[in-house]
Amino acid sequence: MPSRVSLPSSVARVGLIGLMALFAAACSAPGASPSPSPTPSAAPSPSPAAAVLLIKISSEGGFIGPTATLSALPTVVVYSDGRIFTPGAVPAIYPGPLVQGVSVRNVGPVGARAILDAIRTAALDKPGGGDPGVSADVGTTVFAVVIDGQATTTRFGGMGGGPGRPGGGNPASAAALDLLTRLTDPTETWGSASAGDTAYVPSAFRIFVVPGGPVADPSAPQATLAWPLNTSLDAFGIPAVPDRGISGLRTGIVSGADAAALAPFLRTATTLTPVTSEGQTYTLYVRPLLPAEGGGG
Numbered sequence: 537m538p539s540r541v542s543l544p545s546s547v548a549r550v551g552l553i554g555l556m557a558l559f560a561a562a563c564s565a566p567g568a569s570p571s572p573s574p575t576p577s578a579a580p581s582p583s584p585a586a587a588v589l590l591i592k593i594s595s596e597g598g599f600i601g602p603t604a605t606l607s608a609l610p611t612v613v614v615y616s617d618g619r620i621f622t623p624g625a626v627p628a629i630y631p632g633p634l635v636q637g638v639s640v641r642n643v644g645p646v647g648a649r650a651i652l653d654a655i656r657t658a659a660l661d662k663p664g665g666g667d668p669g670v671s672a673d674v675g676t677t678v679f680a681v682v683i684d685g686q687a688t689t690t691r692f693g694g695m696g697g698g699p700g701r702p703g704g705g706n707p708a709s710a711a712a713l714d715l716l717t718r719l720t721d722p723t724e725t726w727g728s729a730s731a732g733d734t735a736y737v738p739s740a741f742r743i744f745v746v747p748g749g750p751v752a753d754p755s756a757p758q759a760t761l762a763w764p765l766n767t768s769l770d771a772f773g774i775p776a777v778p779d780r781g782i783s784g785l786r787t788g789i790v791s792g793a794d795a796a797a798l799a800p801f802l803r804t805a806t807t808l809t810p811v812t813s814e815g816q817t818y819t820l821y822v823r824p825l826l827p828a829e830g831g832g833g
Contacts, residue, residue, distance in 0.1 A: 589828060590614045590648065591655060591681050593716055598675025602780040606744045606821035609636060611677075612719045613826055618648040618728070621736060621826055622720055631756055634805040635822045638736040639722075647726035654718070655681055658711035665708045666690045679712055738824035740791035741798070744776060745769050747784040749810035749817040760810045760817070764801045765794055769813035789825065 594610040613621040624637030643651075659665055660681050677695040681688045692709045695716075718724045722733055747770075752758075763769050773788020790798055802822060805811070811818045 588616050589680075589682050590616045590651065591660070591679065591719075593719070594678050594680075596676050596678055600675075602782060603744075603746070603821060606780075607636070607823045609638065609823060610826075611716065614648075614651055614719065615827060616648055618642050618644040618646070618651075618726075619827075620647075620719060622733075624735065631753070631758070631806040631808040633803075634807055634809060634820065635741070635802050635824060638738070638824055638826070639733040640736045641722065641731045641733045643726045643728040643731060647728040650726040650728075651719070652683070654715050655683070658715050659708060660690050660712060660715070661686075661688055663688055663690075665712075666692055677712075677716070736824070736826075738795075738826075740789055740795055740825040740829075741802070742789055742823045742825055742829075743773070743787065744821040745772050745786045745788075746782055746819040746821070747816070748819060750808045750819045753808060756808060758806060758808045758810065760812055761801060761805055763811055763813035763818075764798060765790070769811070769818045770816060791825075 592610050592613045595608075596605075609623045611622070615621075619640055619642050621638055621640050624639045626632055626636060655661055660679050661683050675694070677692045679690045679692070681690075690712070692706075692712055695709060695713055718726075725731065749760075750758075769786075773786045776782075776785040776787040779785045805820070809820075811820050
């Protein structure tokens with residue numbers, strides 16, 4: 537009969553501990569493996585969607601037709617991540633495309649900080665500035681600034697318009713105009729590495745619907761296009777407020793899968809394209825939405 541060997545108690549305890557460890561591993565989830573210790577790392581950079589508005593410069597008022605601003609883009613929009621959006625070049629063709637393109641260049645965090653400093657230098661981060669005292673037919677340039685969650689809006693009438701009025705003799709207006717000029721200059725890098733303009737691909741559109749087709753131009757006849765989405769144009773969106781004196785004016789946002797389905801139609805249509813829906817003819821005014829603009833991405 538084989539002889540038995542007695543193990544020292546200390547060895548026995550080690551063996552028991554080992555067996556218990558193996559038993560615990562066997563009871564764990566199938567395929568599971570021990571998690572490595574977390575490795576410290578730098579905080580991730582904010583995604584473009586997380587960026588917030590820094591400054592938007594746009595125009596309002598002036599002696600223009602009621603539909604002139606329906607598809608108008610802001611003069612320039614800057615986000616806190618350093619992206620600068622400006623209207624793209626319009627092709628030298630007539631009639632022009634229904635949707636104007638948008639150019640974007642990214643000056644990054646370095647550029648964003650430089651733009652923030654320039655905003656403060658121009659005192660656009662403080663209420664009470666501006667120079668609105670100009671006749672209504674000239675129009676007003678609006679500077680909307682958001683810093684640390686605090687929004688400040690400043691208006692300048694007739695900026696850059698009229699004899700001897702590039703800044704209107706007002707230092708605040710001159711400083712604001714200088715900032716506008718720099719923001720729309722494609723060669724201004726704001727201290728960052730040079731970044732050329734790229735075409736912005738919108739993921740949503742603001743659409744205004746006007747009953748009746750565009751005024752036809754015999755010299756540029758346009759093919760009629762059928763509205764491609766399921767919702768008919770007479771029920772599209774909601775009634776526009778204000779209606780700008782246009783009976784039946786409606787507006788709404790197209791985004792997501794509908795925006796993707798609409799894109800080929802928008803690439804084909806011009807500003808004079810008649811659009812049909814449920815046997816009726818309409819005129820469309822379309823503007824791409826920028827990030828954080830109600831569905832823009």
